[in-house]
Amino acid sequence: MIHLQPTPDQEEAAEAVASFLQAEMPIERLRPRGRELPLIRHRDQAKWAEMGALGFFGLGLEEDLGGVGLGVVEETLAFREFGRYLVAPRVLGSVLGARVAARAGRADLVEGILAGTVPVGLLLTLEDEPGTAYLVDGADAEWALTWNAGGAGLVDTAKLSDIEARESIDSTLEFAHVRLPASEPEIWVTADVDPIPRRGDLLCAAMLVGLSEGTRDDSVEFAKMRKQFNQPIGSFQAVKHRCADMATRAAAAWAQILFAVLAEKERTEDVVFQVTAAKLIATDTAIRNAQANIQNHGATGFTSEVEAHHFLKRSHLLDQVGTNQRRLRDRLLEQPAPPA
């Protein structure tokens, strides 16, 4: 029998993460303050060491390697919360970076990364300009995480060159165009040693579902409160049905993530299929829900004074981190149909 409901024990860590985020990093932190322009880069950095001290970056890492010693289930549940609260994407750098360092035998690095005192940025390689990448949230980072189908690694940011700050559509990000070192990353773990790339896609997918649920809740709340024609706009079927679709898509995506995380935990033979399906559906859901949420807000949704646009831009970023939708589609059709 397949049991697709996390146990209270498994949910405990995510609940701790959620209550911390709700108290310390509410979504409204990303609103422009007063007359300040909505350039709000890097507001989360101040909380990083605190998150590290609470063990948030090592939930799924074995205890003897410095982690909390829980599993992939707990870690995935936590990432759903990171998504819901729009936590800076470098959380992927910290969590996966610690895993890479640990597997590569760099205990010296693991401790700092887990503590949140050695920040890890993200690299998005540009296939149309070989040898270059975007460095995301990496201005103060000593290391940057990169992964592809073959494995995952950490690049020493001192070895990046031609660093040029660029403007990103996601104004919460530090964003730069960089040239990668000619040599392979000094720290690299191949996927057969530990399938970190797949775990990365899974954690991204969980964050994307968190985003989808965030936009669902934002829309539902707004539709109950905003009145036109003397009634809450949620009473109009156009709006009500859009909210219902958002909820349904998010529910389907979350169920698939749980199925994928189970496949990952048990290393079933269809794990690649399940994780690929999970990220594909989660990305699609996050983007569509973010679009619907903007529409539900009317003109307010087009401003940068509410969070609707952050959800959209973060969804697009997470599409591009790890395996993007286009590659996921290819991969999914290459896989054999899952066993009954």
Place this chain on the structure above:
Amino acid sequence: MRIEISDEEREFRAEARDWLEAHVPKVHRRAYVRQHDTEWQRTLYDGGWAGINWPKEHGGRGLPPDQLLIWYEECARVHAPHWGCMATALMHAGPTLIVRGTEEQRAYHLPRILKGESVWCQGWSEPGAGSDLASLTTRGDIDGDHLVVNGSKIWTSSGHLADWQELLIRTDQNATKQKGISWVICDMHSPGIEVRAIPTMSGPFDSHFAQVFYNDVRIPLTNVVGGLNNGWDVAAATLGFERGTGFIPEQLHQVEVLEDLIKLALERHKRSGYSHLDEGDIMYRLATLRAEFAAIRALTYQSISRDRNGTPGSESSMIRLYFSETLQRLTRVAIDVLGPRMMELSDDRGWTYGYLRAFPATIAAGTSDIQRNIIGERILGLPRGPKPQ
């Protein structure tokens, strides 16, 4: 049903093409920068192309819709500048004054609009009155020969750049919703007006619209257009101009954008390493878009043919709905073609900017939900839901 291109039309097209090729700025200039938009309007004026569909007696060229369409097509072909912040003046306020304004109002405002000397904005929506425009509460109380205005308008495009505003206010508190409204000309430099630019999601420095606050703003009663408490009817006339030919330049422009995107997709395909299956998806979407934009053009021709002797009907809601949703699909393909590059906001002509800027297409000028309501009720005769504007 015939294609009949007269010599006059052929000559007109050639004349427009020659003039545009000689005068369109060689480097792209950002729209919604006041100086850029007004300078282009002045260039049009000096060349005899300002207000080409306005009647001759009001400073225009008096051309029929067919030639207006030819003009727009030629503008799109050479990427001529858009109206930008001149849009409300040219497409809304000017035409409204022509049909409903007084002699004095026309004599003062129309030449200034045509010469690019005055920028207008549209003050209709309020924080509490969006889709339900008739519920607006900004009020004007008569005091001698003035109206004293208090309240707030929001989402006012170019409100922070404008000199004048077409302002809808409630001037009779006791009349039913639509009956107590007036359409007035508001001087944006009046004492008591405060404007707050609102940042948008299309870029941290992209303030397309503003909120306007009115604190005992005095407006002469001579600035009322079309009669006191008759504003709802005047506003319907204003919207008629927008719904008629107002969106054609944007539609034609997007056809050019689509063709650019097809080139970009083909070029990137050579080095992307994506599978045929995946390329097939992009191709499928681009081909469908080509057909859809062809249909938009056909719908436009059809509505111009139909309206040659009258004002546009509610089928303009269909064009608006179809166009805005097609546009959003177009900009979305661009995002998928770009990959991680889409995260960079490079310049205001970039694909990413275009994607973000397409979101309001289904919100502004009546949301797509409201357009569907109008199509369902006014065209299909389905039972009415809550009363749309």
